[in-house]
Amino acid sequence: MLDWGVIVVAIVLLTAGASIRFAWWRRTVPYERPRILMYHMVREPIAGTRFNKLRVPPTLFEKQLDWLTRNGWQFCFVSELDRAGPKSVAITFDDGYRDNYIAADPLLERYGAVATLYLVVDRFDRDWSTTKKAHHDSGELMREDKLADAEVQSMLANGRWEIGAHTLTHALLPALSPHDHEAEIVTSKTALEDTFAVDAQSFAYPFGIYDARDVAVVGAAGFRFAMTTDQGIAADVGTSALTLPRVKVSGTEGLRSFALRMRTGRRGAFS
Numbered sequence: 001m002l003d004w005g006v007i008v009v010a011i012v013l014l015t016a017g018a019s020i021r022f023a024w025w026r027r028t029v030p031y032e033r034p035r036i037l038m039y040h041m042v043r044e045p046i047a048g049t050r051f052n053k054l055r056v057p058p059t060l061f062e063k064q065l066d067w068l069t070r071n072g073w074q075f076c077f078v079s080e081l082d083r084a085g086p087k088s089v090a091i092t093f094d095d096g097y098r099d100n101y102i103a104a105d106p107l108l109e110r111y112g113a114v115a116t117l118y119l120v121v122d123r124f125d126r127d128w129s130t131t132k133k134a135h136h137d138s139g140e141l142m143r144e145d146k147l148a149d150a151e152v153q154s155m156l157a158n159g160r161w162e163i164g165a166h167t168l169t170h171a172l173l174p175a176l177s178p179h180d181h182e183a184e185i186v187t188s189k190t191a192l193e194d195t196f197a198v199d200a201q202s203f204a205y206p207f208g209i210y211d212a213r214d215v216a217v218v219g220a221a222g223f224r225f226a227m228t229t230d231q232g233i234a235a236d237v238g239t240s241a242l243t244l245p246r247v248k249v250s251g252t253e254g255l256r257s258f259a260l261r262m263r264t265g266r267r268g269a270f271s
């Protein structure tokens with residue numbers, strides 16, 4: 001015999017669970033406000049490691065590009081954000097992992113998409129797995145292959161990429177002396193511009209950690225835009241140009257969560 005009480009309770013619980021997870025009730029952020037997507041790697045996950053959220057599998061990245069295209073989103077560079085039309089999306093990649101060239105670039109080409117790369121100047125044999133002292137670091141991100149300068153050159157030459165600065169060493173900016181602070185921000189810009197003969201018009205704060213001094217120096221260095229890891233969609237790109245929030249893309253979430261993040265800037269009810 002059917003126990004209707006149990007069935008009703010089950011339906012209520014499932015509906016509540018789905019509501020919290022997918023937050024269908026959350027307001028759609030107006031499509032006039034550009035979305036800035038934050039990626040790190042496009043590669044398969046590694047079992048038993050800490051950073052699989054940063055590893056978006058190539059098949060999932062392709063599904064996301066396909067979804068964006070089918071839903072009428074227009075791809076733009078970060079440097080174009082101040083003149084972007086409705087439904088604009090800027091794809092960003094932090095750090096400079098080699099899979100950005102090997103795996104992401106061919107998919108960008110297939111979908112007519114472009115991306116902005118925040119390249120650490122001195123990115124080889126460095127570990128930024130944690131913001132703590134070096135001996136606490138796991139080495140997980142140090143073991144990931146990084147882009148060679150020649151690969152970055154071909155990316156810039158194919159027209160699908162622009163680069164922005166992400167400091168010289170992936171530094172924790174608020175902890176630095178004035179001299180090192182200036183060097184990490186200003187010298188990272190000039191180093192990229194000298195090496196690649198392009199303008200580095202935007203910046204991304206390492207670890208998403210920044211304070212008022214960082215914002216001031218980034219502005220004085222001539223960057224037009226700066227990326228945080230704060231979650232969301234800016235109400236006005238102009239007024240928050242140097243502290244722009246981004247929409248996080250997680251390698252451990254499906255397309256439904258991605259679509260929700262594109263609509264609302266966040267994933268669920270509490271995140």
Ligand SMILES: [Zn+2]
Nearest residue numbers: 094095206207
């Ligand atoms: Zn980074």
